[in-house]
Amino acid sequence: MAVLKKAGREEVIRQLLWAYPDAGCALHFNSIFQLLVSVVLSAQTTDKSVNEVTPGLFERAPDARTMAALPTEEIQEMIRRIGMYRTKAANVSKLSRILADTYGGNVPQDYDRLVELPGVGRKTANVVLSVAFGEQRIAVDTHVFRLANRTGLTQETDVLKTELALMKAIPKQHWTAMHHALIFHGRQVCSAKKPRCEECCIRGACLRNGL
Numbered sequence: 001m002a003v004l005k006k007a008g009r010e011e012v013i014r015q016l017l018w019a020y021p022d023a024g025c026a027l028h029f030n031s032i033f034q035l036l037v038s039v040v041l042s043a044q045t046t047d048k049s050v051n052e053v054t055p056g057l058f059e060r061a062p063d064a065r066t067m068a069a070l071p072t073e074e075i076q077e078m079i080r081r082i083g084m085y086r087t088k089a090a091n092v093s094k095l096s097r098i099l100a101d102t103y104g105g106n107v108p109q110d111y112d113r114l115v116e117l118p119g120v121g122r123k124t125a126n127v128v129l130s131v132a133f134g135e136q137r138i139a140v141d142t143h144v145f146r147l148a149n150r151t152g153l154t155q156e157t158d159v160l161k162t163e164l165a166l167m168k169a170i171p172k173q174h175w176t177a178m179h180h181a182l183i184f185h186g187r188q189v190c191s192a193k194k195p196r197c198e199e200c201c202i203r204g205a206c207l208r209n210g211l
């Protein structure tokens with residue numbers, strides 16, 4: 001499988017950053033803890049669905065200590081409209097307890113500590129570190145994985161390899177912005193089932209254009 005040459009990569013990066021200058025996290029939150037919980041809840045479901053359940057959840061339990069004090073069944077009840085709500089409620093309860101007991105209720109700015117928390121994987125840790133702490137990170141979700149490998153920015157078969165390849169293909173100062181731009185482009189133009197290549201701003205460089 002082919003990958004884009006340097007000029008093609010630069011074109012994709014330039015066009016996407018130009019097209020989505022304000023791309024950012026679509027989840028609604030008022031603290032780093034709430035961001036972390038929202039990202040955990042967003043696994044295999046849409047940000048929109050998460051944003052529909054979190055206002056009630058965060059009104060009831062805005063921080064780690066109050067969340068840890070809630071019965072897991074109550075968390076389940078408040079998030080039951082999203083997928084895997086039982087598992088996610090258990091993870092939110094456990095991670096809140098760990099944050100309350102070990103980190104004074106705060107979310108650690110540390111990748112290794114983040115991925116030790118229940119329900120927190122590589123993607124979630126990267127989103128929290130980039131959105132909350134301003135670190136340059138590329139979190140690979142379903143949109144980023146699809147776009148990266150369709151365009152030819154990378155040609156990889158799994159999420160971790162795609163993340164590592166994107167870190168090589170994209171200058172570090174653009175990692176976070178490109179993460180968001182790829183998600184926006186995936187949602188708005190290059191959907192999984194029906195990419196709209198004829199109106200795509202990177203059709204001149206994309207290896208998948210029209211195929």
Ligand code: SF4
Nearest residue numbers: 190195197200206209
């Ligand atoms: S040209 Fe088509 S396949 Fe390539 S990024 Fe655009 S919409 Fe997606």
